[in-house]
Amino acid sequence: MPDDLTKAERPTPRSAFAEVAPRGLFERPGVVRLCDPGHRPKTLLRGRITSAWSAAAAGVLGVVPPEQPGVPAHSPVADILWLGPDEWLVLGTGPGSLAPILLRAGLAAAEVGDGLPDLELSGPRSRDVLAGGTALDLHPSAFPAGRATRTRLGRIGVLLQRVEDGGDGPVFHLHVERPWAGYLWSWLADAALDHPSNNESFPR
Amino acid sequence: MLLIPCPHCGPREEREFRCGGESHVARPSFAEAPNDEAFAEYLYVRTNPRGVQAERWHHLYGCRRWFNLLRNTVTHEITAVYPMGAPRPEPAP
Ligand SMILES: [Zn+2]
Numbered sequence: 001m002p003d004d005l006t007k008a009e010r011p012t013p014r015s016a017f018a019e020v021a022p023r024g025l026f027e028r029p030g031v032v033r034l035c036d037p038g039h040r041p042k043t044l045l046r047g048r049i050t051s052a053w054s055a056a057a058a059g060v061l062g063v064v065p066p067e068q069p070g071v072p073a074h075s076p077v078a079d080i081l082w083l084g085p086d087e088w089l090v091l092g093t094g095p096g097s098l099a100p101i102l103l104r105a106g107l108a109a110a111e112v113g114d115g116l117p118d119l120e121l122s123g124p125r126s127r128d129v130l131a132g133g134t135a136l137d138l139h140p141s142a143f144p145a146g147r148a149t150r151t152r153l154g155r156i157g158v159l160l161q162r163v164e165d166g167g168d169g170p171v172f173h174l175h176v177e178r179p180w181a182g183y184l185w186s187w188l189a190d191a192a193l194d195h196p197s198n199n200e201s202f203p204r
Numbered sequence: 205m206l207l208i209p210c211p212h213c214g215p216r217e218e219r220e221f222r223c224g225g226e227s228h229v230a231r232p233s234f235a236e237a238p239n240d241e242a243f244a245e246y247l248y249v250r251t252n253p254r255g256v257q258a259e260r261w262h263h264l265y266g267c268r269r270w271f272n273l274l275r276n277t278v279t280h281e282i283t284a285v286y287p288m289g290a291p292r293p294e295p296a297p
Contacts, residue, residue, distance in 0.1 A: 069212060069213050069214070069267065083267065083268075084212065084266075084267035084268055084269060085212055085267065085269060087267075087268075135205070135216075135217035135219065135220075136216075149213070149266070150265060150266050150267070150268075151216075151220060151265055151266065152217075152219055152220050152265040157264070157265040
């Protein structure tokens with residue numbers, strides 16, 4: 001292999017949503033807004049919880065990974081989402097991946113950012129649009145801001161994260177395995193059409 | 205629609221799960237001489253009760269863990285949830 005190839009910069013990863021959303025944006029005014037936030041590193045962390053394991057993980061991440069589903073753990077370094085009794089998703093707050101640092105600390109970790117893209121769903125009707133595809137109780141009393149869980153939406157599995165309840169409605173992040181990214185975007189954009197937009201006078 | 209109590213995630217809707225069939229079906233040992241009859245029974249014969257049945261379920265769209273439960277095949281009532289490998293719980297007296 002020629003030298004210049006090995007020295008070539010890694011090309012910018014192509015967005016998982018490029019096929020269905022070249023602009024990375026979909027908006028139905030008064031209903032929802034879909035946004036492709038672009039690539040960011042994500043780390044899958046596996047392990048059996050012991051006091052030594054928790055201490056090693058906290059040493060890198062600044063906080064002990066949560067033992068219960070639902071409520072993520074936060075630190076200045078990362079947000080840690082519970083996926084299962086021995087599985088977590090680490091969303092680093094910095095630009096780089098935390099996987100190499102976790103590996104050096106003797107923990108089982110893998111960088112999965114390329115394979116697990118996410119999109120942001122926001123807007124006044126974002127909860128209603130999601131409710132059309134999942135049986136999860138999304139009422140703020142059952143699934144308030146700050147919560148995250150894996151569930152089923154339409155015909156696929158997603159990791160659903162309610163990031164905040166802003167003035168313009170709830171903001172969700174949906175993490176999806178890359179092969180289903182196009183399906184997820186299309187499903188949400190299509191579901192948004194079931195709700196009347198600001199710009200429309202009904203009946204159509 | 206069933207509401208299934210995942211031991212890790214709590215009650216979740218049936219479509220998040222896959223049913224893995226009857227629990228506690230013992231696999232014939234390879235150490236013994238091959239026994240087609242025993243393997244045929246292991247593969248195909250199920251108790252299929254009208255009433256309480258032990259089943260394996262997989263929380264595929266949630267924590268991705270397997271667990272056992274007792275379900276009444278007539279009423280769908282779920283009366284016990286217990287880990288893989290644990291013995292079938294005794295019915296309440
Ligand atoms: Zn579960």
